[in-house]
Amino acid sequence: MEEERPRLLSKxxxxxxxxxxxLLMTYLYLNERNIRIEQxxxxxxxxxxxxVWRGKNGESIAKIQVLETSNKKAFLNLQTKDSTILDLQExxxxxxxxxxxxxxxxxxxxxxxxxxxxxxxxxxxxSVSNTPIYTANIKNKWYEANTVATKDSxxxxxxxxxxxxxxIGTESQGLFKKRKTVAIVQDDNPYxxxxxxxxxxxxxxxxRFVVGPYIGMGITGTSINWSVGLGVTYKLIEF
Numbered sequence: 001m002e003e004e005r006p007r008l009l010s011k012x013x014x015x016x017x018x019x020x021x022x023l024l025m026t027y028l029y030l031n032e033r034n035i036r037i038e039q040x041x042x043x044x045x046x047x048x049x050x051x052v053w054r055g056k057n058g059e060s061i062a063k064i065q066v067l068e069t070s071n072k073k074a075f076l077n078l079q080t081k082d083s084t085i086l087d088l089q090e091x092x093x094x095x096x097x098x099x100x101x102x103x104x105x106x107x108x109x110x111x112x113x114x115x116x117x118x119x120x121x122x123x124x125x126x127s128v129s130n131t132p133i134y135t136a137n138i139k140n141k142w143y144e145a146n147t148v149a150t151k152d153s154x155x156x157x158x159x160x161x162x163x164x165x166x167x168i169g170t171e172s173q174g175l176f177k178k179r180k181t182v183a184i185v186q187d188d189n190p191y192x193x194x195x196x197x198x199x200x201x202x203x204x205x206x207x208r209f210v211v212g213p214y215i216g217m218g219i220t221g222t223s224i225n226w227s228v229g230l231g232v233t234y235k236l237i238e239f
Contacts, residue, residue, distance in 0.1 A: 058190030163188035
């Protein structure tokens with residue numbers, strides 16, 4: 001019996017080593033696979049094109065696929081010639097301390113406001129120079145424009161109002177396909193049009209392997225055996 005114990009211990013340690021080696025290989029494979037999928041998705045998102053349309057009240061609405069990585073370094077290392085993505089990378093770089101949180105996000109939205117209108121001109125006479133002064137004013141919910149013109153100069157004051165909203169969510173790509181993360185921006189000002197946009201989002205890392213202590217109990221015949229140790233677990237389902 002005494003001779004069997006070293007042999008049994010050696011066999012047990014060998015099995016434990018084999019299990020640890022298999023878990024390590026599985027971890028490395030899954031980690032490499034996740035990195036590859038993340039890079040492929042990031043490149044796909046960087047090549048996506050913006051969709052722009054008008055809502056029922058004339059508001060400008062735009063949608064584009066979100067750039068996502070599990071850490072900011074992977075996004076900042078993305079090689080691109082897209083000027084808006086480069087602006088977004090610089091924005092993330094400037095605010096890098098905020099992106100240590102797995103819930104951080106950033107957006108660059110470029111829009112253009114075009115106002116083409118006509119209003120009546122009011123003419124008055126300057127009491128000093130005895131020359132005419134031309135003024136005009138037009139105002140509505142979304143903008144106010146004031147002009148003052150003399151023989152020497154023209155002064156223009158323009159104020160525009162914008163009501164912007166941003167939503168980040170996922171949409172289906174069809175059966176058996178992973179859902180795609182998209183961002184939708186809306187500007188309620190009917191005189192504005194969204195020209196370009198890019199959104200970056202830090203995804204939460206889904207770690208499957210868990211290392212931690214355990215306490216176990218086993219019953220053999222009429223005896224109860226307790227065990228305490230350190231275990232490695234792979235999560236199949238999380239809820």
